[in-house]
Every structure is written in structure tokens, then in C-alpha cells.
Amino acid sequence: MSTTVEHLPGDSTPGQDQDRSASVRAMLKGADARRKRTDRGMTVMVYLAFALAMVPLISVSWTVLSNGIERFNLYFLTNSMRGVFGGIDAGGIYHAIVGTVQITLAAAVISVPIGILAAVYLVEYGRGLLARSVTFFVDVMTGIPSIVAGLFAYALFAVFFGPGIRMGIVGAVALSVLMIPVVVRSTEEMLKLVPNELREASYALGVPKWLTVVKVVLRTSVAGIVTGVMLSIARVIGETAPLLITVGVIDSINNNLFEGRMMTLPVYVYRQYQQGYVPCAADAADCISTINFDRAWAAALTLILIVMALNLLARLISRYFSPKLR
Amino acid sequence: MTTTAPPPAAPPAARRRRRRTTSDTGLSRVFRWLSTGAGALILLVLAAVAIFLLIEAWPAISAGGDELSARVSWFPEDANLVTFVGPLVFGTLLAAALALAIATPLAVGIALFISHYAPRRLASALGYVVDLLAAIPSVVYGLWGALTFAPLVYPVWDWLASTLGWFPLFAGPASQPPRVMLTVAVVLAAMILPIITAVCREVFLQTPRLHEEAALALGATRWEMVRTAVLPFARSGIVSASMLGLGRALGETMAVLMILSPGTLYSFAVLQAGQQQTIAANIAAQYPEAPPLGVSTLIATGLALFVITMAVNMAARAIVARRKDFSGAN
Numbered sequence: 001m002s003t004t005v006e007h008l009p010g011d012s013t014p015g016q017d018q019d020r021s022a023s024v025r026a027m028l029k030g031a032d033a034r035r036k037r038t039d040r041g042m043t044v045m046v047y048l049a050f051a052l053a054m055v056p057l058i059s060v061s062w063t064v065l066s067n068g069i070e071r072f073n074l075y076f077l078t079n080s081m082r083g084v085f086g087g088i089d090a091g092g093i094y095h096a097i098v099g100t101v102q103i104t105l106a107a108a109v110i111s112v113p114i115g116i117l118a119a120v121y122l123v124e125y126g127r128g129l130l131a132r133s134v135t136f137f138v139d140v141m142t143g144i145p146s147i148v149a150g151l152f153a154y155a156l157f158a159v160f161f162g163p164g165i166r167m168g169i170v171g172a173v174a175l176s177v178l179m180i181p182v183v184v185r186s187t188e189e190m191l192k193l194v195p196n197e198l199r200e201a202s203y204a205l206g207v208p209k210w211l212t213v214v215k216v217v218l219r220t221s222v223a224g225i226v227t228g229v230m231l232s233i234a235r236v237i238g239e240t241a242p243l244l245i246t247v248g249v250i251d252s253i254n255n256n257l258f259e260g261r262m263m264t265l266p267v268y269v270y271r272q273y274q275q276g277y278v279p280c281a282a283d284a285a286d287c288i289s290t291i292n293f294d295r296a297w298a299a300a301l302t303l304i305l306i307v308m309a310l311n312l313l314a315r316l317i318s319r320y321f322s323p324k325l326r
Numbered sequence: 327m328t329t330t331a332p333p334p335a336a337p338p339a340a341r342r343r344r345r346r347t348t349s350d351t352g353l354s355r356v357f358r359w360l361s362t363g364a365g366a367l368i369l370l371v372l373a374a375v376a377i378f379l380l381i382e383a384w385p386a387i388s389a390g391g392d393e394l395s396a397r398v399s400w401f402p403e404d405a406n407l408v409t410f411v412g413p414l415v416f417g418t419l420l421a422a423a424l425a426l427a428i429a430t431p432l433a434v435g436i437a438l439f440i441s442h443y444a445p446r447r448l449a450s451a452l453g454y455v456v457d458l459l460a461a462i463p464s465v466v467y468g469l470w471g472a473l474t475f476a477p478l479v480y481p482v483w484d485w486l487a488s489t490l491g492w493f494p495l496f497a498g499p500a501s502q503p504p505r506v507m508l509t510v511a512v513v514l515a516a517m518i519l520p521i522i523t524a525v526c527r528e529v530f531l532q533t534p535r536l537h538e539e540a541a542l543a544l545g546a547t548r549w550e551m552v553r554t555a556v557l558p559f560a561r562s563g564i565v566s567a568s569m570l571g572l573g574r575a576l577g578e579t580m581a582v583l584m585i586l587s588p589g590t591l592y593s594f595a596v597l598q599a600g601q602q603q604t605i606a607a608n609i610a611a612q613y614p615e616a617p618p619l620g621v622s623t624l625i626a627t628g629l630a631l632f633v634i635t636m637a638v639n640m641a642a643r644a645i646v647a648r649r650k651d652f653s654g655a656n
Contacts, residue, residue, distance in 0.1 A: 039547035049435025056516040117364030143639035145577020155382035210357035238463020241579035
């Protein structure tokens with residue numbers, strides 16, 4: 001801005017119209033030179049920032065895909081790690097998929113009703129101090145580190161069942177601590193979108209409040225709520241740390257949430273990575289030195305595919321089933 | 327409520343009152359209590375987190391340093407719980423601060439690119455891609471960081487150490503393999519980038535159209551429009567977005583656990599291995615084989631992490647709430 005002032009005195013001499021318009025153009029151009037350079041510079045910076053940030057993100061996707069695709073097959077998906085040792089070319093993730101599905105579903109069963117009811121409370125009933133503090137602490141709760149959630153679940157069960165407890169349900173409780181605030185937030189946003197006229201129309205017909213909430217408000221926003229739930233599942237399904245400390249690791253299939261350790265996909269990835277290279281004898285035929293890393297990449301690919309599928313499904317649901325308000 | 331006959335002077339009022347009371351009986355009341363209970367349960371859970379962590383951490387808190395080092399193999403000699411947690415807190419804060427310093431400018435740049443620079447059709451697709459990337463699990467980032475990124479990065483770190491070695495942060499020699507804090511910080515930055523970007527983009531898109539057009543009408547270039555109209559409007563949003571990222575980075579376990587070569591020093595040397603460790607990674611590393619008192623010690627460190635993240639989150643909410651009045655959003 002200040003550059004315009006510098007150019008003004010030189011151009012103030014009276015002259016012909018052409019002269020003046022030329023000088024005005026010169027003034028505008030001269031004044032703009034530095035600002036234009038700044039503008040160009042910042043545009044380049046913004047483009048560069050974008051390009052720079054895309055590098056790791058594309059690299060992650062590409063490495064997982066290219067390293068994981070080789071071992072990603074039906075055998076890998078349908079076999080467990082029981083009896084697999086050393087560098088033998090075997091082993092799969094069936095036990096981890098079983099664990100992930102069960103624990104995540106249990107977490108959803110715990111947190112979805114609580115989350116939706118809490119959101120209903122905030123939108124339909126919430127007044128005063130309790131509502132304000134619930135809103136505030138839901139925000140705070142989204143910031144709980146996942147490992148603290150795991151420690152909490154362990155501590156909760158250790159108080160009642162004694163130390164050293166490892167069960168699938170403990171992991172589910174840990175995940176639901178992380179999941180509840182996400183469900184509350186997204187459901188709350190969706191309930192707020194329901195037009196008040198619908199509620200009033202329902203009341204005018206003499207429908208009691210709870211039936212209005214269930215049959216009108218929740219019914220109208222069901223697509224959005226389902227989307228939010230799917231996204232929250234996608235968020236917790238990749239959590240590793242809380243499951244590592246509450247559910248532990250195991251090589252066999254365990255179908256019982258309430259007894260014994262379970263394997264889950266993210267923990268499986270970590271476990272395989274941690275085991276590292278296998279020392280192979282020089283003449284061993286059936287020994288792959290990088291087998292553990294190969295399995296880790298393939299499991300990571302499976303995990304990413306599940307997360308992406310959940311995300312896409314959520315998008316599709318919200319696109320095709322949400323009510324058209326306008 | 328009243329069983330006596332209503333006074334003849336005001337029948338409508340009485341009828342209205344009766345109807346209001348009948349609408350809150352039976353199932354309506356049950357439903358109201360249910361949903362209120364769910365709201366209260368959230369507060370209860372948060373309180374329970376603090377209480378149960380405290381209960382399980384109590385044996386370690388009440389035990390002296392000598393007892394801890396005698397009964398827990400990895401607990402250092404002549405230390406107590408505070409001197410044990412100190413370096414871990416330092417490492418956690420260092421990792422998170424570095425990650426945030428790398429990620430925030432980039433995220434603002436990307437968000438600006440998506441909201442104001444990219445062609446519109448490309449922009450919505452990019453926004454979707456960023457949302458998808460936010461969902462990639464942290465263990466995958468850890469795997470990538472340890473197996474793909476770390477082997478590539480040594481020449482750059484070596485160059486940093488030799489040219490900027492006088493600066494305490496980059497004190498050399500750079501370790502090979504680079505299982506160092508700076509590698510961790512870059513991976514953490516890549517992890518929190520999509521989250522910060524997503525929030526920033528939402529805020530940038532909410533800038534009043536009239537503010538932008540007014541700036542352009544006054545002859546501002548595109549960057550000047552961004553600087554005078556978009557950034558001031560979005561400042562509190564940027565702060566809250568980076569606080570969200572900070573919260574993530576503070577609690578991030580797997581990437582640190584899989585990449586960093588741990589140590590317990592108050593050291594700023596982010597290019598050397600075996601200097602720092604974070605609370606979360608330390609818990610995950612020691613937990614599976616810890617004796618009961620060791621578990622208590624780890625839960626005590628987890629309690630410290632909980633307090634730190636709570637403080638950061640509350641500070642962020644307070645900043646946003648205070649700035650909201652002045653941001654020009656209304």
C-alpha cells in the first residue's frame with residue numbers, strides 16, 4: 001500500500017489526456033510491481049506447501065499398496081498364525097480379523113446408544129449447567145490420548161477382577177471411551193439440522209415428546225447419524241496402543257470376548273514389525289527373511305482397505321439416504 | 327396436580343397446565359431420564375478415568391524411589407517418580423512441539439490451496455482425499471516411517487548436522503540409522519496434517535464472501551485478500567485446529583514406538599539417537615512385561631499425560647471461546 005504514495009508526486013505534473021492516462025497506467029503498474037511479486041511468491045508458496053504435503057501422503061498409500069499386495073490373498077485372510085514360526089512361508093490374519101470385528105462391534109454396541117442418547121439430551125432437553133458442562137467435556141474427551149483410554153479400561157477391570165487382566169471386552173471399553181465423543185458430536189450436528197417445524201407439527205398432532213424424538217427427529221436424521229457412526233468406527237478400528245495394553249497378543253483364534261487374549265489387526269501389524277528380520281540358514285529352501293515385514297505390510301493394506309471401505313460407505317449413505325431439506 | 331375443581335374464572339389456564347403435566351409422564355419421562363442419564367454418564371466416565379488411573383497408580387506414587395528401583399528392573403537407580411517422569415514429559419512436549427511447528431504452516435498452506443487457490447472441482451475432490459488420509463491408522467504411519475522414510479532421510483539429517491550444527495537443536499553427529507526425534511517429528515507432522523488441514527479448510531470456507539469481495543474491490547491482490555480478509559477471520563479457527571493437532575501429537579504412541587531409539591535425557595539434540603522418549607511410547611514399550619509395581623508406575627506416567635492433554639485441550643477451548651467474540655464471525 002505504501003508504494004502508491006511514493007509514486008504520486010512524480011506524476012502530478014499537468015499534461016495532455018493521453019499523457020495523463022499513460023502516467024496513470026504507469027503509476028498503477030509501478031505501484032503494483034512489488035505487491036504483484038508478493039502475490040506471485042505467496043501463490044508459489046501455497047502450491048509448494050500443497051505439493052510438499054502430498055509427498056508423504058502419496059508415499060504412504062503407494063508403499064502400503066505395493067508392499068502389501070503380494071501377500072494379500074485368500075490364504076492370508078483365512079488362516080491364523082497358530083504353529084507358524086521362523087521364516088516359513090505361511091500364516092495369516094484370520095485371528096486378527098476375528099478380534100478386530102468383535103472388539104470394534106462391542107465398542108459400537110456400548111458407545112452408539114450412549115452417544116445418541118447424550119446427543120438427544122443436548123439438543124432436545126439440555127438446559128443449564130449440566131448441558132453446558134456436557135458440551136464442554138465432550139470436547140475435552142475427544143482429546144484423550146488413546147493410550148490413556150487403554151490404561152483407564154485396564155485400571156477399571158483390574159480394580160474388579162485383579163491385576164494382569166487381558167480380555168477382548170476391556171479393549172472394547174477402551175475403544176468406546178474414544179468413540180463416544182465422536183458419536184455425540186456428529187449426532188448432535190445432525191439433530192440440529194432437523195427443522196423445528198417438523199417437531200412443532202408433531203406436537204400439534206398431540207404426539208408426546210419421546211415419540212416425536214424417536215419417530216420424527218431421529219427418523220429424519222438417521223442417514224446422518226449412521227454416517228457419523230461409520231466414521232467413528234473407522235476412526236477407532238485402527239487404534240493400536242489401547243488394544244496392545246488391554247487385549248494383548250495371541251497367535252490362535254479366540255472367539256470369546258470375555259476370556260483370554262485376542263489379536264487385532266493394528267496390533268498384528270505392530271507385532272510383525274517388532275519381530276523383524278528372520279535369520280535364515282544359507283541353504284534353507286522354505287525360509288523368507290523378510291516374511292514378518294511382508295505380513296505387516298499386507299495386514300496394513302487390509303486395515304487401510306477396511307477403513308476406506310467404511311468411509312466410502314458412510315459417504316454413500318449420507319448422499320443417498322439423507323432427507324432433502326431444500 | 328390439583329384434584330380440586332378449577333376456579334371458574336380461569337379454565338383455559340388450568341387446562342393448559344394440566345396438559346403440560348400429562349405430557350411428561352410415562353414413557354416421556356423415562357425417555358427424558360434416559361437421555362439425561364447418558365449425558366451425565368459422559369461426565370461420569372471422564373471422572374472415572376481420573377479416579378481409576380489414580381487408584382491404580384497409587385502404589386507407585388506412595389512408594390519411595392528406592393523401593394521402585396529395587397522392584398522394577400527398568401526404573402533408574404537413585405531416582406524418584408518425579409525425576410523419572412520429568413524427561414518423559416520433556417520428550418513428549420518436544421516431539422509434539424516439533425511436529426506442530428512443521429505441520430501448522432503446511433496445513434494452513436494446503437487449506438488455503440483447497441479453499442482459495444485450487445480450481446473448484448479439484449478442490450472438493452482434494453478435500454475428500456484429505457478426509458480419507460486423516461483416517462489412515464497410526465500404526466501404518468509408524469510402519470511407513472520406520473521401513474520407508476527413515477532409511478531415505480539420513481543424507482538430509484547429516485547435511486543439517488554439518489551446516490546447522492552450531493544450533494543446539496541440530497547438534498551432530500547425525501545418527502545412522504536415523505531413529506531420531508526429528509524423523510519422528512516429521513512422521514507425526516504427516517499424521518496430524520490432515521486433521522489440522524480439515525479444520526482450517528472448514529474455517530477458511532466460512533469467511534464471509536462480502537469481506538473477500540470488498541478486499542478485491544479495493545484493488546487487493548489475491549494474497550492481500552487472503553491476508554486482510556481470510557486470515558484475520560480464521561485466526562481462532564487456526565489456533566483451535568493446531569491445538570487439536572497438538573493433542574493428537576502428544577498422545578501418539580505407535581509412530582514414536584516404532585521409530586524412535588529411546589533415551590531418558592533432557593536433550594534438545596533431535597538428530598542423535600538414544601536421547602529422548604515420550605510418555606505414550608514408554609508405556610507401550612514397557613507395559614507387556616512390567617511387574618505389578620511397574621504397571622503402577624506406567625499408569626502414573628499415563629496420569630501425567632492425561633493431565634497435560636486435558637490442560638492443552640481446555641486452554642484451546644478457552645482461547646477459541648474468548649476469540650470468538652472478536653473474530654468478526656458475527
